[in-house]
Amino acid sequence: MTDRPLLPLAGQGPRERSDAARNRDAVLAAALRLVDEHGAGAVTMESVAEAAGVGKGTVFRRFESRTGLFAAVLDHSEARWQESVISGPPPLGPGAPPLERLLAFGESRVTRTLSHAELFQAATGSHRRAYPVWSFTSLHVQHLLRELDVTGDIPLLAAALLAPLELPILIQQVHIEHLPLPRIVAAWQDLVRRVVIA
Amino acid sequence: MTDRPLLPLAGQGPRERSDAARNRDAVLAAALRLVDEHGAGAVTMESVAEAAGVGKGTVFRRFESRTGLFAAVLDHSEARWQESVISGPPPLGPGAPPLERLLAFGESRVTRTLSHAELFQAATGSHRRAYPVWSFTSLHVQHLLRELDVTGDIPLLAAALLAPLELPILIQQVHIEHLPLPRIVAAWQDLVRRVVIA
């Protein structure tokens, strides 16, 4: 559980107190359990605090906001998925040609996002986008685009390809316009081919 | 102010009571005023109710939720912008070749979205995307793509082009990554060219 520090953190600020560390782990564990027991939408900050045996203030001090807490929870499950992208079997993982990997990435990302929809929603505050999660997908797509010898503004091109895979857009298409998933995936892959071929 | 019905509405449900209509107009007017006086973020539902001289319950009955109310407010100002797209001067309006119109559309959309950021944010609930606003931009882009003889899944292609222009993505790029606006616009236009040329 204690997998800090996410960023190397030039270890110099006065070390963290042991009770603080223990409490953070307890809160995160409680949140993790409650989320998969009742779904992210039904988990309140107070219920997490209670389940962790701490006060509400402690939860907020450690995770800043509801968004922050759920971002931490999300990170946890993202890790496994990132693993499969980085070192899993092809075509998602390494070993397949870059274009195939990119196409597989899209499909995988869509299904993953939709299957953890509630959690993604809870982890996406109206403010700051969850940085670690975001940056991994971005860097991966950038990497593949470069391997494909795509020219131009790679970071922004990657962002443009990722944007249609964001939860709100998928929600709209799947739950409001009732478009079938395969069609959505196919359209995204078509987009990718156009961008890459050019 | 009374510009109902947005959808023709096969006028048959028992007609709306006069006090209801009056109150809806009062609420919308109050919201409009408060928003541009204090900014959308600082306007509470209760303050709108008070300013309109009605109870809070009335505001919610008419507009469903905070998101709904602000969507109505947004519609108001969107109308003028849509006007300039439909019948304003080229290259945004008709008269210019479709590709130029599309490129101009992107730039215009980006600046508009960012300049009304607060309002867009308030009008975008965690649920349902504001339908009228969304569908106009979508239909317009679809229209231009067809004029450009683009083949493929036009509705989803349009959605993919619009996705990177959504507020959360722009916020990320402008306020967190500190990318200059012209670069963002240029990258989007590059994307469009790739899609169209292919």
Next chain:
DNA sequence: AGTTCAAACGGACCGCGGTCCGATTACATT
């Protein structure tokens, strides 16, 4: 005008996210 009733009203009420601050406690120093 009087009667009726569905619809609209409005403000008390609820739950949740988030803040605050006095009490508590881990750790360093002597």
Next chain:
DNA sequence: AATGTAATCGGACCGCGGTCCGTTTGAACT
């Protein structure tokens, strides 16, 4: 072990979005 102190703790508290329900009111009918 005793002391100092800065960080942590936790729960009372706040404001806001949203709901509920007893009361009022517009309008159709007689």
